Amino acid sequence: MGKAERASALEASIKEQFPGVATEVTPRGELVARVSPGEYLDFCRYLRDQQGFKFLSMITAVDYPPDRFELVLYLDAYGATSDAPAMQVMDTRTRQEIGQRSEGLLTSQGTPVMVAATVASVIVKCDVPHDAPVIPSVTSLWPTANWHEREVYDLMGIKFEGHPDLRRILLPDWFPGHPLRKDFTSKPALREPEARPWPVIWPDQKDGRESGE
Amino acid sequence: MFGIPEPWWSVIRAVVWALFIIIFLAVNAIVAVWLERKVSGRIQRRIGPQRVGRPIGWAQTIADVFKLLVKEDVRAEATDKWVFLLAPAIPFAAITLMFLVVPWGKNLIPLNLNIGLLFVVAVTSFEVLGLFMAGWGSNNKWALLGAMRTAAAMISYELPMVLAILAVGMTAGSLNMNDVVNAQSRVPFILIQPVAFLIYYIASLAEANRTPFDFTEAESELVAGANIEYSGLRWAFFFLAEYGSLVGTSAIAATLFLGGWRGPILPGPVWFLIKTYLLVYVAMWIRWTLPRVRIDQLLDFGWKFLLPLALADIAVTGIVLALL
Amino acid sequence: MPDNLRSTPITMPDEGARELVVNMGPQHPSTHGVLRVKITLNGETLEAADPDIGYLHRCFEKIAEGITYPQVMPYTDRTDYVAAITDEWAYALAAERLLGVEVPERAEYIRVIMGEVQRLLSHLIWFGSFAMDMGAVTPFLYAWRERETGYDFMETVTGTRQLYNFLRIGGVRNDIDDDGWQALDRFLKAMDQALIEYDTLFTKNPIFEVRAKGIGPLSAEEAIAFGASGPVLRGSGVARDLRRDEPYSVYDRLDFAVPVGSSGDAYDRYLVRMLEMEQSLRIIRQAIKQIPPGDIQGKVPKAMKPTGEAYARVEAPKGEVACYLVGNGTVNPYRMHWRSPCFTHLQLLPHWAPGNLVADMVVLIGTIDIILGEVDR
């Protein structure tokens, strides 16, 4: 059965697990699930553990002034499916083609090649209020979320609770404001840091420079 | 001789030889640097220097030396003053001393020591001191890392080198450089002692910090290694010392294994230079082909493979000599 | 001169030995661009690595909100400036899905040819700099010799050597004429010999094998959890290639093999990329045979004012490049997010760093093949 049928099957199972989640299937067979900040973390854990969405492609946020930010996650579930497009797999060590991907493949060294066609993909959306932009962090579920969330915090200004190391990633610490917000003037008053010698950094000293926030 | 009382005659002779060696080292450094850039050019399908000294760029290194003479010799404030200032002199001194015992021709030998080989090994071992002083003196983290590595690499490659030289000493029956060369009149030792030649040559690549063992200035890792804080003439001395040690070890390899100055028609010194620069060319050829070995693999290779091989070689030589 | 730096005598801190904190970058010969990694060293072994990025941040996503849809295209080249065609492709696909534009057959085939030539050029730069990081300078020069023939082909067809702005929403800018086909043949022939030469010169070199094997181990589960994609994911034994799993353009009509590693270390990722180069040559040759005649630009609405959102993913040489585009009916894109594989792969450095040596840090950076233009956007 195609990706679209799997998406609607997933939609059904989500409905009875999380009634509060509004879902719809896009023409390309992706399931869009809009969840409230309250159940956001449990819903993500459910998707990862029960539904097998192990691959987090990206986390980003869209600013809809005046009231909300829309946090967008794109998740993939990998696995072997009957209608997965055939793929000729080649083993790097022996440089020979070791057959089609559909059946479980074993490389000559015995370590199995994981079959990773896209079973289903979900776009999780969550509206975060403008005045209190705080939402639990999913870094515990997907390690890749660490930097993605830091980037959303840096450019959009959404704080992630429980994030191991939430600081700016792209912009310098003293940068005023968050550029990707719609209300960000294109020429902010950039405050150059006063020239100060670079103190000697020892590991237990917090990064040797006073962080902006 | 020549009516000059004895003590003065040997003083003049020593001064002349000393000047000759220092000038030879300076000229050789210039030629070696130019040769390296030309060889690396040809290997990489490009030309190499050709702007200064029009057709083949022979004056390029001379121009570089003048540039370095004019460049400011910076010493950072936080460096350990005397250690920093004296560091370049030591490797250069080590190499000039090494050339004291190298025979150039029939009886053209600066100092005919009967323990010539031992002297060579003793002298090259304190070259690492200079690089370590540079690393520590410049108070720079990268330099310190480079210095630590160089010390570890050089010390661990002294042993196989010494044992390879010992094997040659045994086959030649004496440690005197002239006797070694005369012993090779019929057959160069490279045919009798191929394993010792290989061990010596690999160890000399590590001594001279040539890829695949170039740790002093491992560009892609330590930025520039021990001589990172140097500039101007002081840096040039390090550069001179590096190429000096390359030619020095090649000269000794030529003397020990390829029959030094012996050769059919050409005069002695010409043969000696041809053989030396042949080995220098091979070192450059290896440098522009192989990647760099990691420091712990280098030490494993040195201690766990080269050393036992050298000991086995000496054992075999001993047995064979005993049977002869 | 600030007074406290007047003369800092070299004194060891009192509480016994401490680790050495060293800045590797942002100017460092092997960080492939302006990446600063703050490494904590205990002697030669790494204790921790904290990459600090943002030195090349231009806020491409904010610029895109200020200009019209066609005008964003030249900026997409500037993210991964070594593989510009695949970046343009991601944006073009997203815009086409948003506007519902049909791309003619011939344009799709030209995109495949240019995309695969781009993959070869990108892998050549990676191979050259990966070898140079390990100390072998010559393979870099040989890789550059092949890139020149590749540049000739790109310059003949698109008019520039590296930042092409060649794709358009709904097609490509111009057709490949016979100068282009001859330049392409020269490039393919040069690449065939080159791959054999690299094999003997570097791949089979024992020093390289010793330096690459076992560095940066990544199991299949870890690779997926860290969001790895492309050669980094396939090196760990996960058979995943967007050209097969979400076939865009005409990739489903071309047959090629997907190299998949087994042990997930730097050596396997290296082999995956080298075999990918051979497969790209195979794809290009098939595309040359199958390319149909026809026009090269689909019908595009005069004023592009789409509404809705689209997320288009493309198999770029470095991994999965994707463009998330939101349109709100005005001429300018409302929001554009650029999913960059190098940004995601850079998170593997702190994961791998402890226990390796400084020399391995250089190999680790090389094995994930990062381009700072794409990391910082």
Place this chain on the structure above:
Amino acid sequence: MKVADIGKAAVNIAKGLGVTFGEQLKKPITNFYPDTPATVKDGYRGVPVLVQLPTGEFTCTACMACVRACPIGIIQLDTVMVDRKRAMDEFRLEVGRCLQCNLCVESCNFDALVMAPEFELASYTREPLVLYKNDLAKLYAKYFWPKEGEEHHFPARVTSKHHAPGAGTGTPRGPRAAKIAQTGVTLTPGGGGGEPAGKTPVGASVPAESAREATGTTRPQDTGAQKAGEGA
């Protein structure tokens, strides 16, 4: 490390050395750019220049399409009313910031802009990086003006591959076509005089003066004489 490994390792290193030794014998592939002129492919995108009629008149109709199309907005165009119709008075292009993305050439409906294969743009000051109408005219003359004896034709690329996809019709369209027809110049699409040789050695064709002098900066105040309408 078993002995077989060492043997294989030694053989592989030897093969690697063989490869580099083989390379040494081949001819170097350096091209000596400053001494010998660099050859640039025909469609190279250097500087967008204004297409000119044989009478020296620009085919640009000041419709501002290119001004809007440029992503960074580096094209400025002043218009003046010439017998009740808008005409281009001064065309200013900051080549220093140009992305060479060809969007302006594609947006022009009158094929009045074309990319000249000019790549020697370096200068000591920022000043020469701002090109005016006359500088562009010099560049156009350098690359596209027909040689003596050749009858006038438009640059091949206006009519052929590197133009807006599917739009290159050969002759400037719109109101200009009628005006051009009066000048009695037969404009054969595809360039009457044949395409400029594919690999025109850029430096060689121009006698001694390098491109830099050719684009000597002439500020608007210098071209006072030109103000009173175009040459024709």
